[in-house]
Amino acid sequence: MRLQGVGRRYGPRGRWVLRDVGLDVPPGALLRIEGANGCGKSTLLRLVAGADAPSRGRITGRPRRVAYVPDRFPPALPLTALGYLTRLGRIHGLGRRGAAAAADAWLARFAAEEHAGTPLRELSKGSCQKVAVAQAFLAGPELLVLDEAWTGLDGQARRVLDEAVAERVAAGARVVVVDHAPARPAGAGARVYRVEDGRLCDAPAAGRETLVRAVGPPGAVPPDGLPGAPRWRRDGGGYALTVPAEHSDELLRALLGAQPPWHIEALETRP
Template sequence: MGRRYGLGGPWVLRGVDLDLRPGTLVRVQGANGSGKSTLLRLLAGIDAPSEGRITGRPRTAYVPERFPAALPFTAAGYLTRLGRIHGLGRRAAAAGAAEWLERFGAADYARTPLGELSKGTSQKVAVAQALLAGPELLVLDEAWTGLDTPAREQLDLAVAELVTAGASVVHVDHDPRRPAASADAVFRVRDGRVEELPAEGPSRAGREPGRWARIVAVGPPGAPLPDALPGDPEHIAGEDGGTVLTVPAGYSDALLRALLTARPPWHIRHLEEAEEPAANPSATAVTAATPTYPTGTGTKA
């Protein structure tokens, strides 16, 4: 596909040919003005190609680089409206709005008009609207910018949950450390073209030996750990009723999936890399309720 602005304008992107596979974290990089945001807008369906086409786009959510805060809604009202647009019922949309505001530490601003929110809180609302309906394709344009540290960690966790459940997440961020997980695929935009680069390191699975993952999870009251968990994780009791599981990093995706799809499901509080199993790892983390994310089928441009 290709994209240019105006009939005689220069091509911003041309000859783009790529596939986004379900269950992958994709990083897009390039110099300022190279066309990264244009590519993301095309993938999200905000813009249409000038030539070529995009096929197979699943249910998609998008966080723009600049959130239009001057809208006639409160934070909760805006999220509820967006939830309805995404197909949620009124009660589910309102519950999702409250849950994501709480998760990002913005519950106190639920009834605040969008125009009166700080830049950081506005960004939390922007991210929450993209997550509350469980997208199959999530497109993030500098979504971490402006968030405080706890909110960045929550966004990292939400991205990990989505990808583990089979969604595709495509992101641009000026900080190569965001998100915390390494990308499965990296694309560079340069001179109007999009080229795939070698992945920036071990994938989320961390398949090389010697690496470990630590997961803090909370199950339903009185429920034991599910049987036969992938990687045979070591587990100890954590704080506030949580369970700390340590597993070789190569099994981390499978373990997350097993916990999230257990019946009833477990909630994931925290996910981090670990050097080795620890006898008394810290279990202090922000509690995060875990929604259900359907699996997409892949997007081709």
């Protein structure tokens, strides 16, 4: 998928919110978009998702199965959580039974099955966000666009979302994310871009980073809450974890002190 010379302004005389944006989004890419409030991140995500059209330029190669979690969940529809998800599943191309099964499964995965029969308008903000996020995974999207999707979720649901994102990336989907928390999506090794003055640039490196190659006990993933909020990815039989260099000592201590301990294979600090 590719954006070429993409610009967006609201109204024929509006200012250009985005100008000449070029971006390649290959299969398996995980992109994180950063920038100041109002710089155009949500605008860019709507264009990527196909929920909005560019005023200039073109977007080609968007895959067929697209899922989008907007920053604001559609308000009170006269549906229950399960009814809404089942309907969305049908819209995403699933059959009636498949949609109902996927809706059940994703509500359960986000620990929201008790709300299946609750009308959307009666859901708490957090439960509503679980539904908003669950709908995105119903049909195995090939392009997943998440605008502040972690906001409002409890810790457990945030971890489920991190895992679900990592699964989609591993399955070759393209995932594009905006989130105010710099470490999201946790551990997934996103490529970071920044919107500045309407243009999309590579985010400047925040400083020196240390890459730690580590092997845990069989089947283990890096534990939660590691110092420095490392990004991580699978690497051979272990994991490659990246943290700001100033957190590397703490990270090593945490990995070596874990029960059972992790084995450190290599350490590399780069500019």
